[in-house]
Amino acid sequence: MFLTPADRVREFEERGWWRGESVDALTRRAVSLGGSSEALVDPFNRKSLDARDPERLTWEALDERVDRLASVLLSEGLRKDDIVLAQLPNTIDAVLLFLACARLGAVLSPVAMPYRAHELEFIVEKLAPRFFVTVAAFAGFDHAEQGRAIAATPGGPQLLLFAEGADGLYERAASAEPARTWGHVAANPVAGGEVLTVCWTSGTESRPKGVPRDHNHWILNGEVVADGTGARDGDILLNPFPLVNIGSIGGLVMPWLLLATKLVLHHPFDLGVFLKQIENEDVSYTIAPPAVLTALLKQPEILDGVDISTLHTVSSGSAPLSPWLIEGWAKRGIEITNVFGSNEGAGLFSSADSVPDYGNRARFFPRFGATGQQWRARSHEVSTSRLVDPETGAEIVEPGKPGELRLGGASIFSGYWQSPELTEAAFDEQGHFRTGDLFEIAEDERFYRFVGRSKEIIVRGGINISPAEIDDLLAGLPVAVEAATVGVPDDRLGERIAVALVAKDGCAPELEDVTDWLAERDVAIYKRPEMLVLVESLPRNPMNKVMRNELRETVIGQLPG
Template identity: 60%
Template sequence: MFLTPDSQTEDYRAKGWWGTRTVDDMLQDAISSHPASMALVDPLNRESLDGVMPRSLSWADLGTEVDRTAAALLARGLEKDDRLVVQLPNTVDAVIIFLAAARIGLIISPVVMQYREHEIRYIIEKIEPAAFVTIPQFGGFDHDSLGHSLTDELADVQLVILNGTGESALDLASADIAAVGHYRENNPVDAAEILTICWTSGTESRPKGVPRNHCHWVLNADVIVDAAGMVESDVLLNPFPLVNIGSIGGLVLPWLQLQTKLVLHHPFDIAIFLNQIAAEKVSYTIAPPAVLGALLKNPALLETFDIGSLRAVGSGSAPLSPWLIETWKNVHDIEITNIFGSNEGSSLFSSPAFVPDPSERARFFPRLGAKGVEWPGRVAEVMQTRLVDPATGAEITEAGLVGEMRLAGGTIFSGYWRSPELNQSAFDEDGYFATGDLFEIAGEGALSRYYRFVGRSKEIIVRGGVNISPAELDDLIVGHPKIREAATVGIADDKLGERVAVAVAPNEGEEISLSDLTAWLSEQQIAIFKHPEMLVTVDQLPRNAMNKVMRDELRDIVIAKLD
């Protein structure tokens, strides 16, 4: 399935941004080059989570597992361009499904394990998949029953259970591996065809699908390896499930390019995380600022594990402090790369190579691809950036003026899934993606080569690195019979970045508690991580002349009431 216009694909290939290499080509190259080398390692606590013993796979073993899984999917009647909604934890099975889809031309749409019927049903309606792929249970939750409740009423969506039993279980034992080669000969996969549809939240009330093709992902590997300073000898630790660009683009694709070892981790547990670094000799990983800060404030825990192999960490999703980057460098000789990115492919990198000073690295990002500003490296070759006045649309070229970040280039997606109206506002007249994030040119002279992050113009709440749409929560909460109006805001938190707070205006004579609200949301089958953690009661919400909730003012009201 091609979603990028042919003219754009031809232009990007002529520029050398895109080529003809697919994700499966990357896998096959690694298998040929290092068949006996260790490739993939399960979370060491996997058995306690889903009852399956942890596995470690060489590249040759991984190739066999991918072929067997692809053959089993073909035997279930799945065909090229069919879409799969996939809910899997961060185990070798998730990587295998991703690679099997790439091998035979399926389109994979992954969702987080916390999603329940409310979120998954919406995504199924938007994606219209041929199958929903999940596991029997995880962390005590019955995903098998959830899968049946979603698919029993949908004749066109089959349920595929990994490591399960019964009619829905994927039959790997009978899979005909030879069928995969024959199928590929008759159904070749072009690198410009869609491989994934990930989901992102913003000001809109429901998630938006972000399609990305093989070219996007292959280039993403080039960019991350270059920007993060990864090397072929690196051992990578992935602490996040394969549901977004942070995990797939930040670690899985670089792993394929480097042909090294990838260690998986799920759910996030700081002691297990440190144990894996020590046991597997991990040299590069990613972690949110809250985790990095908490570790520095608990030196006794750090001293329990030998993390001497760790040389670099990528971090983002919230502002980093100069203290954090400086302390990791000065005390532990570990470099932190400040990454500002999104599923849409808009990424800025402040790395030791670009910004050697740790204090500046916390605040500044190179103006990669900006007119008149030269930077070395692959990321600067394939990215274009500029700032635009949000009110007038005029380009900002002077220091100290706040503007919206606009990005273009080979890493940027081509448009949201089946959202023509949204796409009209997502891109400007020159084809730049409007990120909704506010930056300014950092200063004059040498500082003119850098952007400084100012804030988000979008209203998303980022809790523990996961985006939560306040508009979606607002729509759900006002459905409570005791509530007249309600709105949610993010409140700053040292551990998670932000926490969800809600202001409610009850109906006359009614009272509502936080436990009342969370119980009601649970009945609506809402993912637990979206549940408000704080509630305040107000007479009415602050609104502007257009009747839109003024969230900045509401946040001040909520904070005052919580103090």
């Protein structure tokens, strides 16, 4: 399936920005290099999560398992370009399915484990996937039952379960014939310009947006991350986030394939398990949210109880970092890389190499891709960047004036899934992606300084949440005249969700009224508000749009403490 314009593919491949090969070609190269060395490790606590014993795979064993899983998919009738919707925890099964889809030329669309019918039914309608692959149960939730309900919708996908028994993927894959896969691969070559994934992201719109990314995109993403964050040859990588977005797939899975090293998986996030995995597996590179890194520095007794001396670099982002945090970890011999990115392919990295000063690294990012700049970085070679005044559209070239960061080049996606209007709005007249984030050129003109978000998204624990989506769901709330959602600052998660509500006469709404209403509509738990503030009216502009910045200040002013 080709969605990226052919002339763009040709140009970027000729310039050497894209390799023009598939992720499977990269995988086979890693298998050849890795051989009998360990490649993939399950969370050691997996049995408590989905009742499966944890596994450890060598590169050779991984290659065979990918072939066998791919063979099962083919036996079910999968054809090249079919879409596979997947809701899987961060175990080896998710990685095997990702690699099997890459091998077969299928398109994988991974979704988060907390998604329920509200999110899944929308995505199924939008994607029309051939298969829905999930687990029987995870962390106490019956995913098999939910999967059967999704499969039963009109035109719904065929359900396949990673489960025990003759019909489950485990037993079927164990007895599958790899030769079926080999024949399919020989007859159906996969080009670098073909789509590999459709991930889902939230923004100002009321529903998630599908973000297609090609094999070329993902391989370049791995190159950029490995080059820009401080990951090194021979690193053992720990991935604490499920394979649903660019942070996990691009930030760890693709560098793992490029480096042909060992990848350790972790899910859901558990600090004790996370630290013990670093100690037990000699992890040297990982990613972690700022709140976790801050909490550990403030509780040194936790760190004193484990040996994490093999760890040299941690990448972090989704919320501003502090110089205190970066310096505190540097004193322990661990460098923090400040990362700015998005599913659409935006990416800036401040590492110990590119920005040695702790204070600057917390606030600044190299102006990769900016006119007149010189950086020895893969990201600089393959990208373009500029700042634009959001009011006038004029390009900003002098320090100290905030503007929207706009990015172009080979890392950026080509458009949203079947959403031409959203795609048109996402790019400017020069073909640059509108990130929706405000930066300014620093006094040292080699750097951008992050100012804030111009979009209305809420970032809770590194996950983007659309306030408009929650607003739409609350429109029928019986106790409310109207309601609107905002994010409020939180030391641990970055932001939490708060609802400002205008109550109907005679009603005394409580937070439980809101959360129960959303639960009845099968909305993912992480989207449910944690705070409720009653207001007399919602601030609106002349176009009757809620002014969230003003509303946010009102909400914060009414919260206790």
